Amino acid sequence: MQSYSEFFINGQWLTPASQATIDVYNPANNKVCARVPAANNEDVDKAIAAAYQAFPAWSGTKSGQRRQFILAIADEMQNRFDDLVAAISDSMGCPRELTKDIQVQGSIDAFRAFADMTSFVDEYSSKDGVMECKSAVGVCVLINPWNYPLSQLVGKLGPALATGSTVVVKPAEQTPLQDIILAEIIEKVGLPAGVFNLITGYGNQIGERLCSHPFVDMVSFTGSTAAGIKVAESAASTVKRVCQELGGKSPFIITPDADLEAAVRYGVEDVMLNSGQTCCALTRMLVPASKYQQVVTLAKQVAEENTVGDPLDADSTMGPLSSKLQQQRVLQYIKSGIEEGATLVTGGTYIPEQLSEGAYVMPTIFADVTNDMKIAREEIFGPVLCIIAYQNIDQAISIANDTDYGLSSSVYAGDSKSALKIARQIRAGQCYIQGSYFNTSAPFGGFKQSGNGREWGEEGLREFIEIQSIITD
Numbered sequence: 001m002q003s004y005s006e007f008f009i010n011g012q013w014l015t016p017a018s019q020a021t022i023d024v025y026n027p028a029n030n031k032v033c034a035r036v037p038a039a040n041n042e043d044v045d046k047a048i049a050a051a052y053q054a055f056p057a058w059s060g061t062k063s064g065q066r067r068q069f070i071l072a073i074a075d076e077m078q079n080r081f082d083d084l085v086a087a088i089s090d091s092m093g094c095p096r097e098l099t100k101d102i103q104v105q106g107s108i109d110a111f112r113a114f115a116d117m118t119s120f121v122d123e124y125s126s127k128d129g130v131m132e133c134k135s136a137v138g139v140c141v142l143i144n145p146w147n148y149p150l151s152q153l154v155g156k157l158g159p160a161l162a163t164g165s166t167v168v169v170k171p172a173e174q175t176p177l178q179d180i181i182l183a184e185i186i187e188k189v190g191l192p193a194g195v196f197n198l199i200t201g202y203g204n205q206i207g208e209r210l211c212s213h214p215f216v217d218m219v220s221f222t223g224s225t226a227a228g229i230k231v232a233e234s235a236a237s238t239v240k241r242v243c244q245e246l247g248g249k250s251p252f253i254i255t256p257d258a259d260l261e262a263a264v265r266y267g268v269e270d271v272m273l274n275s276g277q278t279c280c281a282l283t284r285m286l287v288p289a290s291k292y293q294q295v296v297t298l299a300k301q302v303a304e305e306n307t308v309g310d311p312l313d314a315d316s317t318m319g320p321l322s323s324k325l326q327q328q329r330v331l332q333y334i335k336s337g338i339e340e341g342a343t344l345v346t347g348g349t350y351i352p353e354q355l356s357e358g359a360y361v362m363p364t365i366f367a368d369v370t371n372d373m374k375i376a377r378e379e380i381f382g383p384v385l386c387i388i389a390y391q392n393i394d395q396a397i398s399i400a401n402d403t404d405y406g407l408s409s410s411v412y413a414g415d416s417k418s419a420l421k422i423a424r425q426i427r428a429g430q431c432y433i434q435g436s437y438f439n440t441s442a443p444f445g446g447f448k449q450s451g452n453g454r455e456w457g458e459e460g461l462r463e464f465i466e467i468q469s470i471i472t473d
Contacts, residue, residue, distance in 0.1 A: 002034040007043060007200070008183035010050035011193025017042035022173050022200060027093040027320040027327075027359040028311050034091070036176050039201035041209045044168075047197040051139045051166040052215040054194025059136040059164035063118040070161055072189040073182075074112035080181055081105070084150060087177035092146050093320040093359065094274055095311045102274065107150040110440040110456075114158030120461055121163045131470040136164035137241060138217030140464065141210045143203070143231070144179075145222045146172035146322050147277040147381075153179060155440070155455045156220045161195070163464040165218070168197045170210060172223075174322055176200045203227065211235045211242075218243065218464070222279075224379070225405075225449050243453035243463045245279065245445055247379040248407030251400035252282035253422060255393065256291060257414030264295055266412065266435045268302040268385060272363050275318050276330075276383035280408035280430065280438070284369075284376060286396045289389040296367045296387060300346045303363040303385070308355065320359040321382060327359035330382030334364055337375040342366040342386070371399050379405070393422065401427045406447030408432070429454070 006013035020038035025031065039047075077084065081104060089099045121134045142156040149171060160167050171179040183198045199206075207227075211219050211234035218241040221231045225247040235242045252270075254263045270282045287295045309316040321327045331349050338344055347364030361382050369376050369386040376386050390396040400409060409428040412435060413419035419433035429446040438444075443459035445451050453463050 001032055002177070004034070004036045004180055007037065007039065007047070008187065008196070008198040009043075009047045010054075010197065011187070011191075014046070016040075022176070022202070024091050024174065024176065025323060026090050027323050029357050030324055030359065034177055036180070036200045039199040039206050041206060043199050043201070044206050044209045044213070047168045047199050048139065048141075048210075048213050048215050050194040050197050051168050054192060055136075055139055055166045058166055058192055058195045061164065063122050066161060066164065067115045067118040069189065069191055070115040070118070070158070071112065073185055073191070074108055074115070076185040076189055077108045077111065077182070080185060081108070083181055084178050087181055088149060088175065089311045089319075091175045091177050092149065092322045093311055095313070095316040095319045097314055098274075098317070099311075103148060103150060106440075107154045110151070111154040111158050113440065114162045117159070117458075117461055118162045120458070121465055129472050131472065133468045133470060134163075134465045135468055137464050137466055138165060139215055140165045140167045140218045140220060141216050142167050142169045143207070143210065143219065143221045143223070144169070144171050146175040147274060147279070149175040150178045152222050153182070155444075155460065157196075159461045159464045163461065165464050166195050168199065168210065168216075170199055170201060170203070170206070173200065173202050207231065208234045212237055214238050216240055220463070221245075228451065241463070243455070244451040245455060246407070246449065246451040247405055248279045248281070248446065248450055249284060249377065249379055249403050249405045250280055250282050250408040250410070250428065251284045251286055251403070251426070252410040252412070253286045253393075253396045253400060254288070254291075254295070255411070255413040255418065255422070256288040257418075258412045260291060260294060261298060262435065263412035264298040265302050267410070268299050268365075270410075271385045272303065272306055272318060272383050275321055275361070277322060277326075277381055279379075280444075282408070282410050283380065283385060284371075284400075285385060285387045286390050286399055287387060289391055292387075292389045296345055296365075299365050299385065299387060303346050303365050306363050308360055308362055318363065318383065320355075321361055322359065324359045326381070327361055330361050330380055330384065333375055333378070333380045333382070334361075334384060337366050337369075337373065337384075337386075340373045340375065341368070342373060342375060343368040347383070371402055377403065397422065397425050404449045407445075407450035
């Protein structure tokens, strides 16, 4: 078991103000794999003070210097590749082989790309006697989730460093290990003291202080909608910027003329990836009534191709959920679906004996789902797909938009032009057409209760800047 006893604050490892600790569990066997300190408000104040003091000098550095730091961090992340893979796989359960690509290498590549964005803040425009200049937003609190812990950190830290902001990072208590490795990397490359500060702790104990502190200019949060509301409420008292990427219940419209086999495979694999713990997962598959039974048969076949097992097994395509608590939450949703009258096609609450110690849930598909059912309206955050029938495209679009969320969506049609026409009618921050995949060049964020602001792409960079207008004669 790994044991850590310090926080990284102001360029050094400091002893916490309290002796409280957090046990990190391996969800594959429910055993403690690491122990980290639990911060209190005194630790929060130290970290924020360090970021506040470092901001003037860091925001004044040349863009080329910030670029070199980002590249150096990315290089060292590559050197610590195996450590990052193990940290994420052991603490949140993603199979090792999948972790390499979807959790780590993609994150390193995405972080490296921010090196080419450091000059963005230097750009200005001048027209009609008005000069518009950009400035770094200031001290940023970055609160990250456990499902894609490194990727979500990179999507916040990259633009913060690129634009000249300083940060206080708080990872999810379930998955703090990759953040500790990143702090070690940042110490090694010599990033100026106070630019990056890391504390570990429970959100319900230190979250309010992090979000309400008067020295903090921005909070970037990824998590549930319920938690996002609390973040916004805490930040409101000091009128700071809040960027939130929250929940989703994303629709996937398959049209009657689509390549049915390809579309269904795409949709099922999307939901089962990362054991269903993806905020933009296409968990509502909307299909024409005339093709319904064919879709259900295909979906069952694809889901049952998965091998659910130990993350260390190279043959495993699905590992456990992030925790026993999350497992019980998802199993309760499955029970609810059965009670509501949906047809269980495959999966369900059964857990094979050899997987009983871990937080496993089998790939689950429900048919005969209506959009008013709990399993169709609430974010389950597990490997559960709902298949819903529609009579015509207008009804499909209406069902797609009949949700409190609007994070992501997808359309698979007979051709791209037809898919695009439907996509533009869906109220969601992203839409994947014809089997496309997540792209870190594309702005990511939601409509409605799926959040505020954007991550990734140039729009994600804009979240970390303020505009100053200089009026000339």
